[in-house]
Amino acid sequence: MKRLSYEVLKEQGYEGYLLEKAPVKVLQFGEGNFLRAFVDYFIDNLNEKAGFDGKVTVLQPLPENSFTSVPQFLNQQEGLYTLYLRGFENGRKVNAKRVISCIDRCINAYSDYEEMMKCADNPSLRYITSNTTEAGIVYDPSCQFTDTPPSSYPGKLTQLLYRRFEKFGTKKGKGFVILACELIDDNGKVLKDCVIKYAKQWNLSEDFIRWVEEENLFCSTLVDRIVTGYPRSEADAINQENGYEDKVLNTGEVFGFWVIEGPEWLKEELPFEKANLPVIITDNHKPYKQRKVRILNGAHTSMVLGAYLAGFDIVRDCMADDVIRGFMNKAIYEEIIPTLTLPKDELESFAFSVTERFKNPFIDHALLSISLNSTSKWKARVMPTLKDYMKNTGKLPVCLTISFALYIAFYRGKEMTETGLTAHRPDGESYIISDDKAVLDFYLAHKDDSLRQLANAVCKNEDFWGEDLSRLPGFADTVADILEKIEAQGTYEVMKACL
Numbered sequence: 001m002k003r004l005s006y007e008v009l010k011e012q013g014y015e016g017y018l019l020e021k022a023p024v025k026v027l028q029f030g031e032g033n034f035l036r037a038f039v040d041y042f043i044d045n046l047n048e049k050a051g052f053d054g055k056v057t058v059l060q061p062l063p064e065n066s067f068t069s070v071p072q073f074l075n076q077q078e079g080l081y082t083l084y085l086r087g088f089e090n091g092r093k094v095n096a097k098r099v100i101s102c103i104d105r106c107i108n109a110y111s112d113y114e115e116m117m118k119c120a121d122n123p124s125l126r127y128i129t130s131n132t133t134e135a136g137i138v139y140d141p142s143c144q145f146t147d148t149p150p151s152s153y154p155g156k157l158t159q160l161l162y163r164r165f166e167k168f169g170t171k172k173g174k175g176f177v178i179l180a181c182e183l184i185d186d187n188g189k190v191l192k193d194c195v196i197k198y199a200k201q202w203n204l205s206e207d208f209i210r211w212v213e214e215e216n217l218f219c220s221t222l223v224d225r226i227v228t229g230y231p232r233s234e235a236d237a238i239n240q241e242n243g244y245e246d247k248v249l250n251t252g253e254v255f256g257f258w259v260i261e262g263p264e265w266l267k268e269e270l271p272f273e274k275a276n277l278p279v280i281i282t283d284n285h286k287p288y289k290q291r292k293v294r295i296l297n298g299a300h301t302s303m304v305l306g307a308y309l310a311g312f313d314i315v316r317d318c319m320a321d322d323v324i325r326g327f328m329n330k331a332i333y334e335e336i337i338p339t340l341t342l343p344k345d346e347l348e349s350f351a352f353s354v355t356e357r358f359k360n361p362f363i364d365h366a367l368l369s370i371s372l373n374s375t376s377k378w379k380a381r382v383m384p385t386l387k388d389y390m391k392n393t394g395k396l397p398v399c400l401t402i403s404f405a406l407y408i409a410f411y412r413g414k415e416m417t418e419t420g421l422t423a424h425r426p427d428g429e430s431y432i433i434s435d436d437k438a439v440l441d442f443y444l445a446h447k448d449d450s451l452r453q454l455a456n457a458v459c460k461n462e463d464f465w466g467e468d469l470s471r472l473p474g475f476a477d478t479v480a481d482i483l484e485k486i487e488a489q490g491t492y493e494v495m496k497a498c499l
Ligand SMILES: NC(=O)c1ccc[n+]([C@@H]2O[C@H](COP(=O)([O-])OP(=O)(O)OC[C@H]3O[C@@H](n4cnc5c(N)ncnc54)[C@H](O)[C@@H]3O)[C@@H](O)[C@H]2O)c1
Pocket: 029, 030, 031, 032, 033, 034, 035, 060, 061, 062, 067, 131, 132, 133, 134, 135, 136, 153, 183, 223, 224, 225, 226, 227, 228, 229
């Protein structure tokens, strides 16, 4: 079967939108599924509906082969790939196929270092987007200006900005608009702080720092779309139907929402409104981020680990079960929403839409994939709500406290293998706990603790939580009690008992 290419699409008489040639206006740090189903989808639509006329160069920020073959496949397919967005829209089932043609090529920051640096010399380049996971925006002082490249994303960006400054520093309007899409708080601001630190550490001059401040815009953004990536089990059938082979097929839900914190003038530059896309540019993205991270991601993180131990594998099946769905909804409506600042009806309507999205009949969202890095996820997505709830009421929130015990129960691995820490479901099936090495080492070291000792040790681990959670009145003891109930009755009964 022929590989996807412009030529193949022409031969087939493909009638959808394609943009074969245009100046590169966007440099994207990250080749992952999410960016390709979200940012690139929006840019592709901007090209079609608002005359943006820009291509994207995708930059793989990690050493080649350390992750995926996506860059190689994208280049073989001339940047083209097929995206399926599936779900319900206004009560109607949707399965929208779109060939995305906004990608120009994909390069690697290590093997194509000079090519990466040359991107800064392109006068048309105006936007830098990124999703380097929660691990990507970090300041690592061991990175040097002479590294080719520095290992951290902000280090690479600082080098690129400096090259831009050297080339165009005296011209107005040649800085970048930087759209950070990582799911960390104040992503744009934190990224900018890292860049300024490198500029100082590397003695790149006051003039450069001023140029970074005055000619570049670092936007914090909130992203929201469930992206499930390559549809392994359906790929053959999809390729047959399309009549071409696409090795980077991508899938996600129809729902999508991007909130960009930026000035009014950015609306002119990025005509999302004109293209009728669900993207807003606003002076404060925080309420949206808090709503999404605490409700949607908080619901995932507090529900999936217990549900997995109870025998469930995907989110949709959890939504069909009264106990698991009931536990999740109780957490959302009684414990999460009361701590949030947006109007209650807006929050409830968002929460309702989350349950509907989780029921999406097209999306098999694996609980195990959501379980990845649950330690930092519990800290970022659940812990702030638990603390706000306690501050407001003086009580422990029932479901969120249970969620912490469910997290510990899931992390009780007994054996370290090459792929990670191995644990077992009650029926004996093994699974891999994926998290930072330090986290896995901690659980392995505590594998023979009593449940009470374990609960205490986890609560006290300030490296995990940034503070000692055993100082929260009654928390460690209650968690230990719940762990004992889980041991005796299983997670399902514990989730059921609180309804
Ligand atoms: N999949 C979703 O539904 C979804 C939705 C919203 C946000 N996100 C976020 O997007 C991120 C990526 O998700 P994905 O589904 O695209 O995963 P993916 O595995 O397809 O891609 C991971 C991407 O992150 C990059 N990366 C990984 N570690 C890095 C590091 N240390 N430094 C720099 N880059 C690094 C990789 O090069 C790759 O581009 C996740 O952190 C996730 O929280 C995902």
